[in-house]
Amino acid sequence: MSAAPILRVDRLSKNFRGLAAIADVSFAIEPGSITSIIGPNGAGKSTLFNLVTGYLPPSAGEIQFQGRPITGMATNRIAEFGIARAFQIARPFRDLSVFDNVRIGALFGKAGPRDVAATTARGMELAAIAHLADQPASTLTVGQLRHLEVARAIATRADLLLADEPCAGLNPTETAAMIEVLRQIRSSGVTVLLVEHDMPSVMEVSDRLLVLDAGRLIADGSPHAVATNPQVIAAYLGTPEAV
Amino acid sequence: MNLIAQTLADGLVLGGIYALAAVGFSLIFGVLHVINLSHGILVLLGAYLALIFSKALGIDPLLTLPLVMAVLFAVGYVYQRFLIQHAVDRSQLGSMLLTFGVALMLQNVMIWVFSPDMRNITPSWAFTSFHIGAVNFDAVRVSALLASLVLLCCLALLLKFSPLGRVIRATAQQTMAARLCGVNVRHVYALTFAVSAAFAGAAGIVIGIILPFSPADEATWTLNAFVVVVLGGVGSPAGALLGGLLLGIVSTLTAQYIGPSFPNVTMFLLLVLLLLVRPTGLLGNAFSASR
Amino acid sequence: MRLNPALAVLLMVACAALLALGPLVLPPFYIRVGQLMLYSAGLAVAWTILGGFAGYASFGHAAFIGVGAFAAGLVEARLSGVSPPLLLLIGLAVGGACCAVLSAAISYPILRLRGTFFAIAMLGVSHVCAELNNNVDFFEGSLGLNFPAVAPKDLEPATFFYWLYLLAGLVVLLIAWQIRRSRFGAGLLSIREDEDTARMLGVPTERYKRMAFVISAVLTGQLGVIYAHSLGYITTDSVYRDDTNLSLIVYSLLGGMGTLFGPVIGAFMLVFITQVVLGRLLDFHLFATGLLLVILVLAAPGGVLGLVRSFQLRRRPAAAPAE
Numbered sequence: 132m133s134a135a136p137i138l139r140v141d142r143l144s145k146n147f148r149g150l151a152a153i154a155d156v157s158f159a160i161e162p163g164s165i166t167s168i169i170g171p172n173g174a175g176k177s178t179l180f181n182l183v184t185g186y187l188p189p190s191a192g193e194i195q196f197q198g199r200p201i202t203g204m205a206t207n208r209i210a211e212f213g214i215a216r217a218f219q220i221a222r223p224f225r226d227l228s229v230f231d232n233v234r235i236g237a238l239f240g241k242a243g244p245r246d247v248a249a250t251t252a253r254g255m256e257l258a259a260i261a262h263l264a265d266q267p268a269s270t271l272t273v274g275q276l277r278h279l280e281v282a283r284a285i286a287t288r289a290d291l292l293l294a295d296e297p298c299a300g301l302n303p304t305e306t307a308a309m310i311e312v313l314r315q316i317r318s319s320g321v322t323v324l325l326v327e328h329d330m331p332s333v334m335e336v337s338d339r340l341l342v343l344d345a346g347r348l349i350a351d352g353s354p355h356a357v358a359t360n361p362q363v364i365a366a367y368l369g370t371p372e373a374v
Numbered sequence: 375m376n377l378i379a380q381t382l383a384d385g386l387v388l389g390g391i392y393a394l395a396a397v398g399f400s401l402i403f404g405v406l407h408v409i410n411l412s413h414g415i416l417v418l419l420g421a422y423l424a425l426i427f428s429k430a431l432g433i434d435p436l437l438t439l440p441l442v443m444a445v446l447f448a449v450g451y452v453y454q455r456f457l458i459q460h461a462v463d464r465s466q467l468g469s470m471l472l473t474f475g476v477a478l479m480l481q482n483v484m485i486w487v488f489s490p491d492m493r494n495i496t497p498s499w500a501f502t503s504f505h506i507g508a509v510n511f512d513a514v515r516v517s518a519l520l521a522s523l524v525l526l527c528c529l530a531l532l533l534k535f536s537p538l539g540r541v542i543r544a545t546a547q548q549t550m551a552a553r554l555c556g557v558n559v560r561h562v563y564a565l566t567f568a569v570s571a572a573f574a575g576a577a578g579i580v581i582g583i584i585l586p587f588s589p590a591d592e593a594t595w596t597l598n599a600f601v602v603v604v605l606g607g608v609g610s611p612a613g614a615l616l617g618g619l620l621l622g623i624v625s626t627l628t629a630q631y632i633g634p635s636f637p638n639v640t641m642f643l644l645l646v647l648l649l650l651v652r653p654t655g656l657l658g659n660a661f662s663a664s665r
Numbered sequence: 666m667r668l669n670p671a672l673a674v675l676l677m678v679a680c681a682a683l684l685a686l687g688p689l690v691l692p693p694f695y696i697r698v699g700q701l702m703l704y705s706a707g708l709a710v711a712w713t714i715l716g717g718f719a720g721y722a723s724f725g726h727a728a729f730i731g732v733g734a735f736a737a738g739l740v741e742a743r744l745s746g747v748s749p750p751l752l753l754l755i756g757l758a759v760g761g762a763c764c765a766v767l768s769a770a771i772s773y774p775i776l777r778l779r780g781t782f783f784a785i786a787m788l789g790v791s792h793v794c795a796e797l798n799n800n801v802d803f804f805e806g807s808l809g810l811n812f813p814a815v816a817p818k819d820l821e822p823a824t825f826f827y828w829l830y831l832l833a834g835l836v837v838l839l840i841a842w843q844i845r846r847s848r849f850g851a852g853l854l855s856i857r858e859d860e861d862t863a864r865m866l867g868v869p870t871e872r873y874k875r876m877a878f879v880i881s882a883v884l885t886g887q888l889g890v891i892y893a894h895s896l897g898y899i900t901t902d903s904v905y906r907d908d909t910n911l912s913l914i915v916y917s918l919l920g921g922m923g924t925l926f927g928p929v930i931g932a933f934m935l936v937f938i939t940q941v942v943l944g945r946l947l948d949f950h951l952f953a954t955g956l957l958l959v960i961l962v963l964a965a966p967g968g969v970l971g972l973v974r975s976f977q978l979r980r981r982p983a984a985a986p987a988e
Contacts, residue, residue, distance in 0.1 A: 211867060224862075235868070636796070
């Protein structure tokens with residue numbers, strides 16, 4: 132707990148016409164870790180992501196990235212600072228090859244085009260899709276497209292990757308592959324913030340869990356601590372056997 | 375004062391006709407999401423058919439309306455079902471290009487068959503006029519306007535109250551759900567296009583009795599329709615009427631006060647302004663969910 | 666790029682040299698067809714910088730042909746005692762500058778439109794320019810504008826213009842090629858594929874679109890200047906033509922939308938079909954172009970190069986299974 136947090140969220144709230152989607156949420160993410168946000172459906176996980184990436188302006192509270200306040204900033208400005216987002220519904224450049232897709236990230240990522248070839252290669256390797264380099268993105272499977280989303284995001288030299296349900300709709304083999312990719316990304320020094328429903332994978336790969344329920348943060352700690360937290364069990368995890 | 379009243383009156387009359395000429399285009403855009411660049415050609419087809427039928431049958435051009443509409447209904451159905459549908463499945467640009475291609479082909483055919491000269495279908499009672507107060511109205515234009523308004527009303531009633539209208543609106547609002555309810559979407563699309571073509575043909579007759587026409591006009595009528603839709607909103611006769619009236623008044627005011635050669639410039643500037651400020655038109659999209 | 670750049674350059678030089686021999690061996694009719702082919706190819710590539718690369722398909726690029734031509738003509742008419750080659754250069758400079766100013770100015774509102782709206786708005790621009798050109802006396806559009814003869818004295822004008830079009834076409838192709846290989850070009854492609862995602866990844870979409878628009882307009886205008894000189898006398902209808910608007914799209918569609926050489930192939934093919942195959946059947950041109958467009962949309966939306974590519978892909982062994 133010695134390094135300065137890469138992302139700090141302070142008393143963040145978001146209201147939609149009287150409904151508190153996010154209420155008074157505070158947490159700090161350590162650099163080089165994998166943190167997962169979990170919670171029942173409708174808990175506000177996606178809203179939280181949207182607030183951090185600037186898609187939505189918060190109703191109250193502050194967000195700081197690497198010490199710099201980014202509350203309410205536009206999405207592409209935040210992207211310039213080094214936050215990248217991999218979407219659940221992948222948006223590849225269909226007519227371009229996998230290589231060209233990832234290369235866009237490297238060409239236009241944080242701090243301009245440097246070592247484009249190396250960065251592109253690294254992005255593809257970390258996401259385990261180097262063997263698909265010449266294939267047009269339109270020929271990829273859903274699982275491969277998720278990897279491409281991640282590769283492209285990594286190629287922007289982001290320091291923080293927000294992954295939006297990367298395992299949704301994937302079979303167990305594909306899920307395991309994606310989890311392994313996230314591990315590799317953490318090893319390369321990039322911090323990962325994850326929203327995910329697949330509990331076994333989340334438990335296995337996360338350094339820390341944040342649990343949201345009805346817009347509030349009800350638990351924040353190691354997977355084991357969270358899994359044995361009675362409040363969390365009551366709200367979401369059901370029985371201890373799920374651990 | 376008289377001049378401006380006259381100009382406005384002329385604009386309204388012209389506007390009603392523009393509205394009829396655009397409503398088919400609007401419907402196709404709203405329901406099929408296709409920009410039909412062959413719209414103008416269908417309008418002209420109506421005019422030329424009226425010319426043929428009225429000569430062949432020896433009747434007033436306006437009386438050929440049902441016949442022309444029927445022919446264009448059939449043509450429209452086949453065109454959409456067997457040609458455009460395939461392009462729609464690919465991309466919006468594709469359907470635009472396809473209809474552009476067909477427009478050129480038909481324009482060429484019309485030039486062969488009818489020659490590129492200007493024609494008109496002036497009826498025998500063409501030269502009477504009357505006034506209301508200080509404003510002059512000429513019988514042909516007024517009857518054209520009345521025909522337009524009646525047809526627009528019929529379409530509005532059709533869309534709102536008839537089973538066909540309901541199915542069209544449902545398909546436009548939620549295509550997948552309509553499919554799941556058993557609607558044959560391709561058939562509905564084809565019927566929508568057929569209705570649109572019929573009204574385009576009707577508009578052609580109305581235009582033909584007041585203005586000279588030639589195959590080269592087709593682009594103008596397509597562009598006019600597009601402007602009316604942008605101005606008034608997509609998918610509804612009311613939107614077409616509003617857009618048409620607006621366009622009509624702007625056209626006559628420009629012709630009167632700026633110069634007879636500049637109506638297109640003003641229209642275009644208005645178009646760009648609206649595309650930037652309110653691209654869905656004044657009445658918005660008739661088929662989208664309310665905000 | 667699939668071709669080794671050095672090899673590609675060699676091929677281009679070889680083709681250019683071969684084409685340059687044209688006027689020395691061909692009869693006059695074919696020299697004129699050759700002129701039209703090279704002119705159309707240049708226009709097609711200039712159009713594709715915006716339409717094929719960035720995905721903003723303009724239905725009204727004839728506007729720039731007209732603006733370039735008339736700007737050059739109006740200026741040249743007022744200069745006296747200037748040598749013909751210099752006149753042409755001045756004309757090119759003026760034509761290009763006017764197109765740059767016009768395109769830069771309208772780019773702000775018009776590039777905010779997407780897809781079909783952009784296409785139609787550009788068609789509107791073309792019609793408005795044509796109308797103003799025809800109705801405002803200053804532009805001498807309805808009267809017509811004369812252009813000074815600029816061909817060197819001991820050279821056949823037809824040959825001169827053929828070589829001029831060849832040179833101009835090569836310059837345009839080179840510029841487009843450089844764009845395609847650059848970071849700017851990669852950005853344009855990403856804009857075409859998914860503009861919002863591109864912006865999210867840091868591509869300066871607004872700036873790049875504007876640059877592509879202006880470059881495309883300037884090159885188109887300058888080709889128009891050459892065209893006007895080769896005609897010697899132009900009116901509004903010589904340059905502001907809807908069939909040009911359409912053809913520009915068809916060239917890229919026929920050859921392969923989004924590729925660099927596709928527009929060239931498409932232009933050569935379409936000009937050949939209309940001028941040589943259908944040459945005597947003038948009445949057929951509109952019909953044939955329209956029919957070709959219909960067939961392309963339904964059967965071969967990727968154009969000639971698209972067919973080649975799908976043929977290649979079909980022969981490629983199946984991709985390795987996902988990990």
